[in-house]
Amino acid sequence: MIFAGDLWQLPPVRATAIFSNPCVQGYSLEVQRIFKMFWQEGEDAIQRTFQLTQSMRTGDPWLIAVLDADRNGEESWEMYCFTHGLPTRNCGSWMPQSEGPSCGQAKCAKLAEEIWPAMQKRSWRLRQSEECEDCKQERRRRHCIVVSDETRHREVVAPVADIAAMPPPDPKQKAGSSVSDEVGGVSRTPEAESSSLREQSVSEGAQRKVASGPIKRRRSTIPQGARVSDGHEVDISDISSINRHKKPPFVDAPFVHPFRHPSYHAQQLRAITFAQARQQRLLWITAHDVPMTKDPKRTSEQAESRKERWLEFHDRFTSGIPGLFPLVLDLPVRFTDATRNAVAKTQGVFKNARGWLRGWDLAEEEQQRLADMQEPEIVMKKRPRCLYIELEAPTKELPLTNGKAIFRLAVQAHVWSLDPAGKVKILRYGFNIVPDFGGTAHAYCGSTLEACIGDLLPWHQKPRREDALKAYIIKSRVRQTDRLLLAQPDSPHLFRQGVHPGLHLLLKVLMKDITWEEVRSAPSPRAKFTPTSC
Numbered sequence: 001m002i003f004a005g006d007l008w009q010l011p012p013v014r015a016t017a018i019f020s021n022p023c024v025q026g027y028s029l030e031v032q033r034i035f036k037m038f039w040q041e042g043e044d045a046i047q048r049t050f051q052l053t054q055s056m057r058t059g060d061p062w063l064i065a066v067l068d069a070d071r072n073g074e075e076s077w078e079m080y081c082f083t084h085g086l087p088t089r090n091c092g093s094w095m096p097q098s099e100g101p102s103c104g105q106a107k108c109a110k111l112a113e114e115i116w117p118a119m120q121k122r123s124w125r126l127r128q129s130e131e132c133e134d135c136k137q138e139r140r141r142r143h144c145i146v147v148s149d150e151t152r153h154r155e156v157v158a159p160v161a162d163i164a165a166m167p168p169p170d171p172k173q174k175a176g177s178s179v180s181d182e183v184g185g186v187s188r189t190p191e192a193e194s195s196s197l198r199e200q201s202v203s204e205g206a207q208r209k210v211a212s213g214p215i216k217r218r219r220s221t222i223p224q225g226a227r228v229s230d231g232h233e234v235d236i237s238d239i240s241s242i243n244r245h246k247k248p249p250f251v252d253a254p255f256v257h258p259f260r261h262p263s264y265h266a267q268q269l270r271a272i273t274f275a276q277a278r279q280q281r282l283l284w285i286t287a288h289d290v291p292m293t294k295d296p297k298r299t300s301e302q303a304e305s306r307k308e309r310w311l312e313f314h315d316r317f318t319s320g321i322p323g324l325f326p327l328v329l330d331l332p333v334r335f336t337d338a339t340r341n342a343v344a345k346t347q348g349v350f351k352n353a354r355g356w357l358r359g360w361d362l363a364e365e366e367q368q369r370l371a372d373m374q375e376p377e378i379v380m381k382k383r384p385r386c387l388y389i390e391l392e393a394p395t396k397e398l399p400l401t402n403g404k405a406i407f408r409l410a411v412q413a414h415v416w417s418l419d420p421a422g423k424v425k426i427l428r429y430g431f432n433i434v435p436d437f438g439g440t441a442h443a444y445c446g447s448t449l450e451a452c453i454g455d456l457l458p459w460h461q462k463p464r465r466e467d468a469l470k471a472y473i474i475k476s477r478v479r480q481t482d483r484l485l486l487a488q489p490d491s492p493h494l495f496r497q498g499v500h501p502g503l504h505l506l507l508k509v510l511m512k513d514i515t516w517e518e519v520r521s522a523p524s525p526r527a528k529f530t531p532t533s534c
């Protein structure tokens with residue numbers, strides 16, 4: 001029997017990961033059996049392990065180098081600076097393996113050691129102008145943080161150029177070690193302080209938090225002439241780097257985040273941007289709610305205004321049917337619930353099944369009304385009779401229409417409750433799909449995305465090991481580094497927490513570098529594992 005799998009995965013929800021601490025008591029018999037198979041030696045255990053080392057998703061050398069470092073919790077400060085658009089010690093095409101530029105230019109090879117140190121007092125913009133066009137282009141490609149219009153116009157008063165002159169952080173220093181000091185609830189490490197210089201212009205909230213801390217002291221010690229904003233300008237000197245999240249391929253890229261962050265509202269806003277980018281008209285479908293028990297105390301106007309409020313509820317509370325749905329051709333969509341149709345399930349329509357909206361069937365009267373209107377957004381009076389959705393992963397049971405796996409979704413009627421006790425029941429008519437513009441890292445495990453907008457949590461939040469694992473999943477969904485955008489700067493400590501202990505130990509056992517007895521007889525086997533896996 002052959003087992004094939006990827007250890008760098010998120011722990012299963014409400015279940016036990018094989019890289020959990022096997023020395024802990026209390027596991028079920030089934031889990032103990034699996035542990036025995038993976039951690040111990042014997043007839044029924046894994047006999048031999050082959051480790052696959054070639055990345056099949058990406059051939060981008062820079063992305064491979066960054067992901068390798070991130071997986072092992074040893075991302076260098078230089079990599080962090082490239083990703084965040086900060087000044088770096090090396091030229092734009094520097095590769096960590098060769099410790100030199102890949103552009104092949106003799107001048108670029110001398111920048112880090114000779115030319116830039118001699119220009120130490122010059123601004124970063126001037127220093128960077130010395131690198132070749134290939135290096136400049138590669139530097140822009142590696143910069144993954146969203147630069148918006150608002151970011152562009154904010155002032156950066158701190159000398160970002162000084163960052164390049166700062167000593168690199170001590171790799172042995174762990175997150176949350178004694179070097180950190182708490183200022184207004186914000187963990188301030190040397191790395192965090194320098195990254196905050198950039199963060200200052202990105203997050204107003206963070207700016208308020210750090211305003212009374214070391215940044216304030218830093219401001220007072222900077223001579224006026226040294227105040228530069230070039231660290232910022234470096235990233236946005238190329239107009240194409242501004243508002244990349246509003247342009248292809250990020251217009252319809254999912255927003256992948258560690259938690260269930262994106263709200264209903266955010267999904268709708270992105271649907272509007274999607275329609276604008278494709279120069280298409282947006283038709284809003286509203287759900288229709290019918291209370292199953294009548295309230296005699298309310299007038300019909302009161303009842304109608306109440307129903308309007310219900311349209312704003314998240315689809316998680318309304319049995320999977322959203323109050324408002326944006327009808328745009330080719331919109332990526334996700335089923336919130338399986339349809340109540342047994343045939344649909346056999347055709348591949350499940351909860352979280354993905355697809356694209358390829359068309360709809362409108363009543364003639366509505367077609368006539370729309371033909372006479374020119375507005376870019378219109379609220380429909382009548383719901384379409386059905387929607388045509390091309391499924392991403394259909395089964396063979398779904399017949400093809402013009403060569404495409406099109407599923408015909410009719411109007412659904414689901415019951416939802418207004419109160420937690422389920423006493424006030426409402427019958428909602430609508431469609432059980434939402435725009436698929438985002439989801440959790442869990443939801444995108446194993447997926448390859450054409451483009452991805454990620455969120456690795458704010459830079460000032462003290463990262464945990466499980467945050468690093470989720471962040472790694474998010475960063476590794478794309479094939480090219482320029483297909484990844486990060487919504488905000490992340491903590492410099494996020495990928496500097498060392499290897500994931502459970503994963504690392506299990507791999508060593510499987511590769512027979514250490515034995516089960518050595519794991520079990522360690523003075524504190526529990527300490528070898530992450531707190532969450534114990």
Ligand SMILES: [Zn+2]
Nearest residue numbers: 103108132135
């Ligand atoms: Zn170069």
